[in-house]
Amino acid sequence: MKPDGIDELKELIAFLRENEIAEFDLDRGDLKVRLKFASAVVQAAPAVSSGMDMVALARLLSAGGGAAAAVVPVAAQVPAIGASAGDPPAAAEEVLHILKSPIVGTFYESPSPGSSAFVSTGDRIDKGQVVCIVEAMKLMNEIEADMSGEIVKRLVTNGQAVEYGQPLFAIRVA
Amino acid sequence: MKPDGIDELKELIAFLRENEIAEFDLDRGDLKVRLKFASAVVQAAPAVSSGMDMVALARLLSAGGGAAAAVVPVAAQVPAIGASAGDPPAAAEEVLHILKSPIVGTFYESPSPGSSAFVSTGDRIDKGQVVCIVEAMKLMNEIEADMSGEIVKRLVTNGQAVEYGQPLFAIRVA
Amino acid sequence: MLRKVLIANRGEIALRVISACKELGIQTVAVYSEADRNSLHVRFADEAVCIGPPRPGDSYLNVPAVISAAEITNVDAIHPGYGLLSENANFAEVCRVSNIKFIGPPPEVTRLMGEKEKARQAMKKANVPILPGSDGVVADAEDALKWAGQVGYPVILKAKAGGGGRGMRIVRTAEELPNLYHAASSEATNAFGNGELYMEKFIERPRHIEFQILADEHGNVEVLFERECSIQRRHQKLIEEAPSLQVTPEIRAHLSATLKRCLTEIGYQNAGTIEFLMDEDGSIYFIEMNTRIQVEHPVTEAITGVDLVKAQLRIASGERLDEILPKDIQIRGHAIECRINAEHPHRFTPSAGKITAFNVPGGNGVRVDTAQYAEGVVPPYYDSLIAKLIVHGKDREEAIARMERALGMFVVEGIETSIPLHQDIFKDAEFRVGDFDTKFMERFLARRG
C-alpha cells in the first residue's frame, strides 16, 4: 500500500468484506488501520467504525511522511470539516479554517438580544473583526476572527454552551 | 510483506479462512495485523489455532523479509526447532519432528538405573519403538516414538521433571 | 505452616488461592492446560506445570496428571478450588495415598455428603431440619391426609416411578387432597404402570440460603453466618449476598448452634457450605452440603473480615480455629456479588474469544476477583465465569448503589458479558426490595421480555 493508497485501502476493505471479516487491525510503520464491520457487531458495541469519515481518513493516511498515525479512538472528536491534519495532497481539496472558542461559555451571535448578528454565512471578514460573543462568568467576551476570509458555516447555535476549543465558524481563507 | 503487499495480505487471509481461523494477530517487526472473522464472532468458541498447520503458515509468512517470528494466539506452542519462521521459504529447510511428552512426570533415559539408554543421538528409530520412560505416580510409562527416523537431539536430561507436551526428542524423519 | 501448595484449578479461584498462599508465605505451583498457557494463574504462581490438552478431562480433571505434577514439584498439599476435582472423594484418597495433603475434608466425609440420602439422614440425626417427606409411599388418600395434616399444607404428591411432572400434584388444602390424590395416582398408573405416590412438604416460594462453616482438625467448628443465593438461572447462581434479609438473628443463632454440633459429630474438616431452602414463613430445610470453598465466599469475607481461603490453608497446616479467627465475629454491613460471565446478556449463549479492552472498577468498597486482562483470551473449554464483582456497603442500599456504579465502570470489550443483565436486575423493583425466591429469574426474564 503506497502512501497515496486510498484505492488500495478501498480494495482492502472490499476484500475484507468479501471474506466476512468482522474486525481488522493493521499497523505497519506509519500506517494504522483498525476497523470493525457494523454487521458483525452483533449489537451494543461501541460503533468505532460507523460514521467513519473515509475522506478524513484518506487525508490522514495520505499525510506524506506522516509522523503520527491515523487512529480512531473511542471519543474521537475530529470535526468533520477541516481536520487539516496535513497538507492537501492533490489540489482540488478545499481546506477550511476553523475558528475555535478560546474560552468556555455561552455563544451569542449578536451584541444583545434582538440586535443583528455580528456575521452571517457568506460574509467577508477581516482578521481581528468581532464575529461573536462568548459569555463567561457574566462577562461578554468578544471573539475576534483569527484569519481573514469568508464565513462558510456557523457551527454552533445562538445561546449554545461551548467548551474550550469548540469549533465556532468555518472560514474559507482568502 | 512488502510495502505494497496487499496481494500477500489477501493470500494470508485466504489461508486463514481455509484453516478456519476465527481470529488472527500478527506482530512482526514493523508489521501488525489483527483480524476476526465475522462468522466466528457469531458462533461461540473460536478454537483459535488447534490443528493449524504451523509450518505452512511459517512458510507463508516468511515470504517477505520480516525478521521476527510469526506468533499467533495463546496456545501456539512453536517448538524451538523446526518452526522455521522467517527463513527462506524454498526447499533447503530441514523440518525436524518433535516427540513430546504425552504425560506429566519424570523422564528416564533407561529402563533402570545403571542400564544403558533406550536410544542415543544418531540412532535410527522405528515408529513404536520405546525411546524413554516417564514416571508418573510410581508407574513407569514407556514412551514410544510416533515417527520413524533418526534421533538428532535429546531435549531433556535424565531424571528431569517434564510437563505435558514438553519436547523430549528431535527426530529427523526419514 | 504448609511450605508449598499446588493449585488444581484455573481462572479466578486459582488466582485467589495463589494470593492467599503469597500472603502466608507459602510457595505455589500452578497447573494448566494448553489453552491456559498465558493465564494469570500461570504468571503469578512460583512454578507452573502444563498437565494436558485443553479439554478438562485431559488436564484439570486428569487425576494422574495432577498428582504427577504435585510429585515432580514436591508440594505438601493440593488446593482443589471449587468445581473440577474439589468434591471428588477418590481424588482426595489418591492425595492421601500419595502423602499429599488434600485441602478439604477427609474423603469419607466428602463421600457421605455426596450421597444425598445419607447426607439427609446424617443431618436429620443431628436435628438439622430437612425437607419433610413421607418416608416411602403413602398407602392411600387417607394416609396422605394424615401425613399432610402432620407437616402442614401445601404438600406435593409425586409418583414413585415418575418424572417429568406426571403424577405430580401440589395440594394446598385438606379438602382438595382426595381428588388430587386420585388424579395423580391414575396419571401415574397410565404413564408408568405404577400408581404409587410419595409426598413432600411443598415450598411455594423457596429461597436459597446457605451457611458458611469452618472446621479445624481438632474438632472445633465455627459458623460464619449465611448467604442469600436465590438469584439463579437454571440452578446457576448469578447474584449472592450476605447477610440474608430474611434470616432473623434467632434463626441464625439457632441454626448455627445446630450446625456446629452436627458437623462436629460428622467430623467435618476445613471449609464447607450447608445449603437450605427457606419457606416464606421462615422455616428452613437442609438440601445439601458443599464440601469445598464456594464461588460466592467473598461476600462472607466482606461482612466478617475473615479470609476464608487463608483459613483453609491454616486449618490444613494444623492450626486451631481459635488461633485463626478473632474472638467475636460480627456481621458488618452488607455485601453483594455479581458473577460476570462471558455470555450473551439476553440469549445466554457463551462468548469465548479475545478480550480487547478490560477495565475493572475500583474505589471504595469494591472488590474484583478475576484472572482476565486486556488482550487475554476466554477459551471455550471451561465455564463462563470471567470475574466476580463484589461490593461491600454499610447496608444493602449502599451496597446496591455501589454495585450499580461499579457495573457501569466495568468495561469488557471483544466478548459479550452478563454485565448488562446484572444492570437490568439491579434496576428491578422486586430485586431492590429484596423479597424474592429462586423463581425470581423466571419472573424477571418474563418481565424484561
Next chain:
Amino acid sequence: MLRKVLIANRGEIALRVISACKELGIQTVAVYSEADRNSLHVRFADEAVCIGPPRPGDSYLNVPAVISAAEITNVDAIHPGYGLLSENANFAEVCRVSNIKFIGPPPEVTRLMGEKEKARQAMKKANVPILPGSDGVVADAEDALKWAGQVGYPVILKAKAGGGGRGMRIVRTAEELPNLYHAASSEATNAFGNGELYMEKFIERPRHIEFQILADEHGNVEVLFERECSIQRRHQKLIEEAPSLQVTPEIRAHLSATLKRCLTEIGYQNAGTIEFLMDEDGSIYFIEMNTRIQVEHPVTEAITGVDLVKAQLRIASGERLDEILPKDIQIRGHAIECRINAEHPHRFTPSAGKITAFNVPGGNGVRVDTAQYAEGVVPPYYDSLIAKLIVHGKDREEAIARMERALGMFVVEGIETSIPLHQDIFKDAEFRVGDFDTKFMERFLARRG
C-alpha cells in the same frame, strides 16, 4: 441532596468523586484539558467540558474556565478534589458569588488555615498543642537558658534573618547552650548582618501523624482517628497507614476531644485533616490543617467503613453528621496505602507516556483507586500519581503481607513506576517493625545505596 456536581479535578480523585456521586444518584460533570480528552473521568461522568489546553494554569487552575463550565452545565456544586483549586479561598469565594456550592469549608476558614501563624494561634487558643517557640527573639544566652528550661531539651536556635542552616544550632543540654548560643549568633551576624536568634522545641525523630475530621453545617464535628504518614521523600508522602502504632488510645481520645472543640469554635465545615508532628515520647504538636479531602483518605475509609467523599457530598447537601455516620465508629483492622507514581523507582525521574499493559491487583482486602488503563497515556503536565493501592487486613502484619502480594500482581508496562521502590520498602526491617519517622526514606535510600 445535591442534584448535579462538577468535579474540578482530574485523575484518580476525579474518578473517586464521580463514583461517590453515582452512588448517591448525583449527576456529574467532568472538566478536562486537551491532554485528558481520553481520560476515564471524562468517560464516566455524565457530561464533560473541555476547559483549556494541557497546562494546569490554562485549564484546571483557570478559575473563569471552571466557573463557566459549571454555569453552562447548570450544576449545584463543585467538588475540588485535592491539590489544584481545593485550598484556594478565592476560588471558593467566586463559587459563592456565582451561587455554586463549594464542597469544602467557607473561604474564611480556608484563608485562616492557609496562614500558618494565624492557624497556629487559633489552635493554641483551643488548647491544641503547638510546637513551642520563643515568641520572637531571645535577648541573650541567659534568656535562652530560661526558655529552654521551661520547654525542655532538645531545643533549636535559629537566626531571625536566617536560612539555609546558618545561625542554627541544636541544643541538647543546658551546659552546652551558652557556647552554642554565641556560636550561632556570631555566625548569623557574619552571614546576615543580624545576630538575633529565636528558639523552638526540637524534635529528634518526628513522626507525621494526621487526624481526619468531618464537620457538618450545623456545628457538629467528628474525628475519625489518625493516619501515620511518616514515609515521605522530599515532603511527598509515599506510604500511609491507619491506625498509627504510636498513637495510644489515651492520646487518640484526648486529642479527638480537643480537636472537636477547636473545630467547632472555628466554624469548620466538611472534611479536613489536622497534621501533627509526634515526638519519641508521644508528645504531639500541631503543624497545619489541610482544608480538603486528602490523597490518603482511603486508609481511614478502610478502618472505619465510612465513605469520606460521600460524607462530603452529604454534608454539602445540608445533612447532619448523625444522619451520615453510624453511632459508634470503631477502628477495625489495619490499612496501608502505597502511592504508585509514574517515576523511576531509583532515580525518581518522572516517566510520562503510553501505558502498554495495566493489570491491577484484586481479591480480598485490596482496593485500587486509579484513572489509568491499558493503552492510556500519562501526560507530562500533571503530578505523577497514577494509582493508589490500598490494602486492609485484620492487623498490620496481614496488611503488609497483603500489600506485598498485591504489589507483585500490579503490572504496569510502557512507563516506569514506583512499584519496585515500594516492594523494597516493604522488605525493609525498619519499616516492618513500624518504628520510623519522617527521616526514614533518607536512611532507607542510603541503605539501599
